[in-house]
Amino acid sequence: MKRWHKIHILLLFSFILSTSSVLAQIGAFNRAQKLYGEKNTELAKPIIDSVVLNAETTNMFESHTLKAFIYYDLYKKTEKDQINSPLRDTVLNAIKKSNSLNPDTSYKINNAKVLNAIIGHYRNISVKYSKESSLNYTLSLTAHQKFKELSKLYTPNFNEKSIDVEYYNTIGSNYSELSNKNSKNEADREIAKTALLKVLDIDQNNESATYNLGILYYNLSVNIVKEMTEDLNLNNVDAVQENTKKLAKQAEQLLLKLTNSVKFKNRATEALYYIYRNLLDAQKTEEYKKKCIELNIKID
Amino acid sequence: MISYRFQQPNNYDVNSKFKAVFIYNFTRYFDWPQQKKSGNFIIHVIGKNDNLISELKSLAAKKKVGNQPIEIKNTSIFENSGAQIYYIVGESSKALSDAVSKSKSKGGLVVAENTGSCKQGASINFVTVDNKLKFEYSKSNAIKAGLKTNDDFKALAINID
Numbered sequence: 401m402k403r404w405h406k407i408h409i410l411l412l413f414s415f416i417l418s419t420s421s422v423l424a425q426i427g428a429f430n431r432a433q434k435l436y437g438e439k440n441t442e443l444a445k446p447i448i449d450s451v452v453l454n455a456e457t458t459n460m461f462e463s464h465t466l467k468a469f470i471y472y473d474l475y476k477k478t479e480k481d482q483i484n485s486p487l488r489d490t491v492l493n494a495i496k497k498s499n500s501l502n503p504d505t506s507y508k509i510n511n512a513k514v515l516n517a518i519i520g521h522y523r524n525i526s527v528k529y530s531k532e533s534s535l536n537y538t539l540s541l542t543a544h545q546k547f548k549e550l551s552k553l554y555t556p557n558f559n560e561k562s563i564d565v566e567y568y569n570t571i572g573s574n575y576s577e578l579s580n581k582n583s584k585n586e587a588d589r590e591i592a593k594t595a596l597l598k599v600l601d602i603d604q605n606n607e608s609a610t611y612n613l614g615i616l617y618y619n620l621s622v623n624i625v626k627e628m629t630e631d632l633n634l635n636n637v638d639a640v641q642e643n644t645k646k647l648a649k650q651a652e653q654l655l656l657k658l659t660n661s662v663k664f665k666n667r668a669t670e671a672l673y674y675i676y677r678n679l680l681d682a683q684k685t686e687e688y689k690k691k692c693i694e695l696n697i698k699i700d
Numbered sequence: 701m702i703s704y705r706f707q708q709p710n711n712y713d714v715n716s717k718f719k720a721v722f723i724y725n726f727t728r729y730f731d732w733p734q735q736k737k738s739g740n741f742i743i744h745v746i747g748k749n750d751n752l753i754s755e756l757k758s759l760a761a762k763k764k765v766g767n768q769p770i771e772i773k774n775t776s777i778f779e780n781s782g783a784q785i786y787y788i789v790g791e792s793s794k795a796l797s798d799a800v801s802k803s804k805s806k807g808g809l810v811v812a813e814n815t816g817s818c819k820q821g822a823s824i825n826f827v828t829v830d831n832k833l834k835f836e837y838s839k840s841n842a843i844k845a846g847l848k849t850n851d852d853f854k855a856l857a858i859n860i861d
Binding site for chain 2: 569608618631667
């Protein structure tokens with residue numbers, strides 16, 4: 401009897417201890433939530449860190465979602481525009497953990513909101529760096545890959561091909577513009593060319609890429625002549641002519657595919673007029689001049 | 701959706717630049733009479749070609765022929781300007797025959813851009829071969845115009861004589 405009494409006392413004591421530990425952690429969770437609500441995320445951070453590590457609360461999806469929100473707030477303030485962000489990684493891990501604990505609908509929705517915001521940030525970073533020099537292209541590409549990785553996991557019906565077509569068309573367009581300012585800017589031009597060829601690999605009939613690649617070749621054929629020095633001897637002038645002719649012919653082949661395109665007919669017709677003029681093809685120049693007039697395209 | 705732009709084709713006339721570079725190169729292969737070696741080196745364009753004029757003016761701003769500054773003249777019909785080079789735009793056979801006759805023995809290099817121009821007295825005539833700009837050359841016409849010629853030039857041209 402005495403022995404049973406001791407056991408009861410021990411059980412009661414451990415129950416009180418465990419209850420008080422749970423209550424302590426719930427209290428910590430509530431404190432972190434209150435601080436987060438007051439936008440005091442710096443103070444909330446160490447509290448939620450201890451909550452998610454504690455055995456009593458580590459399996460509460462609420463703790464991990466709150467951690468995600470607290471870290472997201474800190475991330476937004478300091479690391480939003482960075483490719484590598486430890487705070488962002490923590491947010492993503494916390495959401496992953498919360499989702500693995502079978503959260504209720506409202507928590508699922510909140511987790512998705514944070515995820516979508518981060519996916520959007522990756523998208524913004526990839527676009528921002530795509531407008532700068534070739535030095536930042538790798539950053540843009542890394543952000544694009546991260547954007548795709550997350551989207552594949554969390555976006556229903558995510559269409560990778562269509563996203564890639566859009567992204568590489570943007571890269572092709574932006575870097576064409578950069579390279580067009582200087583024919584010696586080979587790095588930017590190569591990025592533009594590779595990006596547009598990648599679009600055509602995915603979708604060989606993509607009109608935007610066909611057009612921009614055609615114009616890339618054509619404008620390069622013009623720029624190398626524009627930048628040619630007057631001191632060039634006659635043999636070298638012939639080499640420049642050969643080069644410019646080759647590029648103009650490459651452009652011609654691409655742009656001819658667009659002469660019946662609803663979207664690109666006018667642009668392609670205008671470009672072909674200039675191509676044939678530069679190729680000294682009098683008959684085709686005249687033919688495309690007439691087409692430009694018919695289509696109300698202003699040419700010089 | 702990301703929006704992207706479509707590039708515009710450059711409307712730059714490459715063949716006017718090529719012609720200007722050719723014309724400047726021609727000055728290295730001919731020796732003009734003594735009286736034409738002082739003052740401005742005049743390139744006189746007869747006819748309308750704004751792109752060519754613009755290229756030649758840009759060239760004249762940067763380069764000289766020997767010590768002579770380059771001057772670009774442009775008229776719609778032939779005028780005897782005492783130019784070192786007369787360039788006949790297009791198909792004007794009147795301008796060509798005027799330039800040939802008036803510059804005979806006086807050191808005027810007549811350059812044209814129309815089929816058969818060397819047969820009509822031009823020393824040099826631009827032609828299109830395989831989508832590229834080439835030039836025909838008549839050494840005898842250059843000699844008749846009072847110019848000393850350099851035989852290296854023949855190797856670069858389509859020779860008519």
